[in-house]
Amino acid sequence: xxxxxxxxxxxxxxxxxxxxxxxxxxxxxxxxxxxxxxxxxxxxxxxxxxxxxxxxxxxxxxxxxxxxxxxxxxxxxxxxxxxxxxxxxxxxxxxxxxxxxxxxxxxxxxxxxxxxxxxxxxxxxxxxxxxxxxxxxxxxxxxxxxxxxxxxxxxxxxxxxxxxxxxxxxxxxxxxxxxxxxxxxxxxxxxxxxxxxxxxxxxxxxxxxxxxxxxxxx
Numbered sequence: 001x002x003x004x005x006x007x008x009x010x011x012x013x014x015x016x017x018x019x020x021x022x023x024x025x026x027x028x029x030x031x032x033x034x035x036x037x038x039x040x041x042x043x044x045x046x047x048x049x050x051x052x053x054x055x056x057x058x059x060x061x062x063x064x065x066x067x068x069x070x071x072x073x074x075x076x077x078x079x080x081x082x083x084x085x086x087x088x089x090x091x092x093x094x095x096x097x098x099x100x101x102x103x104x105x106x107x108x109x110x111x112x113x114x115x116x117x118x119x120x121x122x123x124x125x126x127x128x129x130x131x132x133x134x135x136x137x138x139x140x141x142x143x144x145x146x147x148x149x150x151x152x153x154x155x156x157x158x159x160x161x162x163x164x165x166x167x168x169x170x171x172x173x174x175x176x177x178x179x180x181x182x183x184x185x186x187x188x189x190x191x192x193x194x195x196x197x198x199x200x201x202x203x204x205x206x207x208x209x210x211x212x213x214x215x216x217x218x
Contacts, residue, residue, distance in 0.1 A: 093153055099160075
């Protein structure tokens with residue numbers, strides 16, 4: 001329904017739909033039913049729903065988010081933090097994709113000089129609060145074993161977080177996911193080069209964002 005509706009409404013209405021979805025983010029089946037204890041499998045029907053949501057709904061939401069202002073992004077991130085159960089949201093693929101989308105848009109606007117000094121100051125404070133809130137959950141973002149190839153979306157999120165982090169925050173971020181980094185690099189070294197390459201590329205999305213590289217771990 002979402003792609004069809006979005007073709008019939010204007011930009012302001014699309015943004016309103018996005019906002020309504022954000023307000024109920026932790027109530028969506030693709031988040032509420034997907035937030036499992038680390039290592040617990042997601043039921044097949046829920047996995048199907050997640051795939052459908054990512055392929056059918058998210059593309060429609062990307063455009064209004066990627067065309068909106070920093071002040072609107074500030075409001076969206078604040079809604080996620082203040083009106084939803086953030087620990088539940090961040091332990092799901094759909095939740096992480098939403099957060100990555102917002103943070104990436106904020107970075108783009110901040111670096112492109114398309115924001116007021118006031119909004120930049122508000123973003124700095126909000127990012128600090130977001131980072132502090134998420135920090136205890138960094139080690140548990142990966143919901144699949146290290147042998148899985150389905151963790152690229154987590155590395156993309158970590159890269160987005162790393163780009164906006166201070167050197168001190170980047171250090172804390174590395175500490176939070178160090179075990180997964182080392183496990184992935186160790187596993188990759190035991191695999192054929194063509195199999196290892198995409199795994200290392202995923203880790204390097206994050207490592208490059210904070211000025212590092214997996215080669216430095218030799």
